[in-house]
Ligand SMILES: Nc1ncnc2c1ncn2[C@@H]1O[C@H](COP(=O)(O)OP(=O)(O)OP(=O)(O)O)[C@@H](O)[C@H]1O
């Protein structure tokens with residue numbers, strides 16, 4: 001599991017790679033939370049382009065970061081999930097809270 | 106139930122086995138040549154059920170999880186995941202979307218909803234103190 005965060009102080013992008021399940025959600029959560037708390041970005045985009053697998057543990061992960069960053073006055077975005085991950089996201093209805101967008105890849 | 110092939114194995118309730126279970130089902134399914142989408146869906150539902158056994162079933166204890174995958178006639182996949190953990194008191198309530206007994210651990214209560222929408226049938230049998238068995242079936246499309 002890899003978490004690579006790039007930030008200009010206001011906007012940040014976290015590029016994740018690997019598979020998101022219960023086993024490795026904790027590591028991702030800790031890295032993202034540490035970044036959110038110490039940098040208080042106005043916007044954090046989590047980029048899913050290199051995530052090949054995600055189950056409902058990923059929904060919990062996104063929801064949890066959404067709550068934390070909202071408390072810090074920021075906004076969360078989900079970027080570039082592949083088609084099947086979009087369907088997992090759809091089941092959760094999370095797109096009502098978090099914007100899901102695609103870059104041109 | 107006409108079985109063409111079958112694999113059955115047991116693993117201890119370690120979270121690393123969530124990915125092991127996905128890898129086993131992926132390898133087994135190669136013979137049926139599923140689409141990329143179908144394979145993703147099956148890997149996801151296996152992950153949901155195995156995670157539930159680890160996170161909920163064997164919450165304060167460790168134990169074994171038994172997984173059976175069968176390839177049936179007419180490209181139907183049968184998956185059974187069984188634990189001997191704490192069991193589910195109220196199955197109907199547990200299967201409701203967003204119902205979770207572990208919100209503080211960032212569980213979202215959507216595992217059963219995912220299993221339901223990515224398979225053709227989902228059956229849950231459970232008894233308090235003696236464990237839970239989840240059986241899912243999914244028919245693969247014909248691939249020309
Ligand atoms: N194998 C099991 N043993 C005991 N209880 C279970 C088992 N599987 C599910 N449950 C119960 O059913 C509830 C709902 O399960 P479901 O997978 O839908 O959601 P969750 O696991 O709580 O959250 P998520 O899967 O979204 O992370 C669980 O919170 C738990 O109380």
Ligand SMILES: [Mg+2]
Pocket residue numbers: 056153156157215216217
């Ligand atoms: Mg679950």
